Amino acid sequence: MAVLVDRLRKRFGDKIALDGFDLHVPAGTVCGLLGPNGAGKTTLVRILSTLLTCDGGRAEVAGFDVATRAMQVRRRIGLVGQHAAVDEVLSGRQNLELFGRLYHLSAAAARARATELLDRFGLADTGNKAVKQYSGGMRRRLDLAAGMILAPEVLFLDEPTTGLDPRGRNEVWAAVRSLVADGTTVLLTTQYLDEADQLADQIAVIDAGRVIAGGSPAQLKSRIGGDRIEVVVHDAGDLGPAAELLHKIAAVEPEKDVDLRRLSAPVRDRVAALTETVRALDAAGVPVEDIALRRPTLDDVFLTLTDGKVSA
């Protein structure tokens, strides 16, 4: 296990940030921590990267206890926090050489590593400019580069694309994928469901300091019923007959949205269900405005899980 978290607890005054948090991240995988603001994501990352002490429970990173073997942990991790934690006055290259020296590389090795990382993160041309003049995406890429001077075993990314435009986000995603290809284990926190979907092998959905659901993106989606077929009829009067047809095909009663003239039902065999539905509606002479298969998004998962918790 690259990251092992066992009943971790942390409170700030009256506020409980982590309430018996459990997590296992196998080496070489990407784990996405998905949750709203204040769920405890950042607190967990700060404890795992030795910046915060915990109040109870236990955590190991790369095989070392974060509380008692902090220096061993620091040699094996990279941390990319919510701010681009780089020196704004210095150039990108100077930043990387500074951090290289602090990782105890020789001057020559730090210089070589800086060149390598600037190249890899597409900053070779702007390496000598002051970071102040960088765009948001460039800063974040420099921040990523600084987090992997020593090619870390475990990389912590705390909301790495918050505040970036779509282009900056794609740049960061590409950089993360290239790290993963080299075998780095990544623990990623995000509020963006598509980001977890794009990058993570495993997702832990967290709320109020606990993991409330876990699994692969596909497993989580299947928990709320798999794919659905949606039919929008032209006339509200056709909703009844169309619903009967759909009921036969899906073997469950479809959900009906009268305002949108929309029917929706879960299906197992996507393509067969789609062809059957089109044929049946056509044969019955029901005019259709739209018909589509929809995969559930992680938004659906998250809303379903947290709604369930609120109503329980």
Add this chain to the structure above:
Amino acid sequence: MSSLRWAVADGWTMTRRDLAHWVRQPAPVVVSLLFPILLVLMFGYLLGGAIAVPGGGDYREFLLPGMFVMTMGFGVEGTMLAVTTDASRGVTDRFRSIPMAPSAVVVGRCGADMLNSALVLVVMAACGLAVGWRPHGGLGATLAAFGLLLLLRFAFLWVGIFLGLAVANPGAVTLVQVLVWPISFLSNIFVAPDTMPSWLGAIATWNPLSVTAAATRELYGSPGAAAGWLGVAVVWPLLLVAVFFPLSVRAFRRLSR
């Protein structure tokens, strides 16, 4: 042994980071050098004519040792600004997550700020010589005086580090920048404290800025010098270090709570 070696090496790396700032962004350093010169000119030539030196003598000869002390006092805000800026931008966290000597953050700050203050003193001394200030004591006494000034700066370093960590808000630096003024005026830097109401004069006399100013005036043989403050000028800064060093260590540890 090797961990001590790394502590020194990492501290020096952090100091070099600040020196690189001077090169890439010289404006703040230049201002920190020129502003005290402006004050010397303002007080020496605009206001000084109306101020009587205790025991008589040239006002600028009286003023300069006080200005040396005041520039050491300005160091508090410089240190505090650097510490809060790193803390608020997450740079301090990055350093704390790196397997470097944890002391290096502070050692580097100390190295850079003491170098900056030594440079400021060289420029101020040159400015002083240009406006008529002279060290009348021997070489040893003159060096001892500069040593006392740097000792005071070292004490203020810890005040600045503590405030920077405890307040952790770059906006609060403005408050310190404002407070430096009444604290400097409540001293013997510009006028003799016995011209003040007696209770204020007593506070002004024992202000650590006054104590170092009195001791350095004695060492430089400046007009208005009073004997007997050398010992206090060593004890006061050490006392400040004794209070603010542990407070700074505690504030640094509290970052992980």
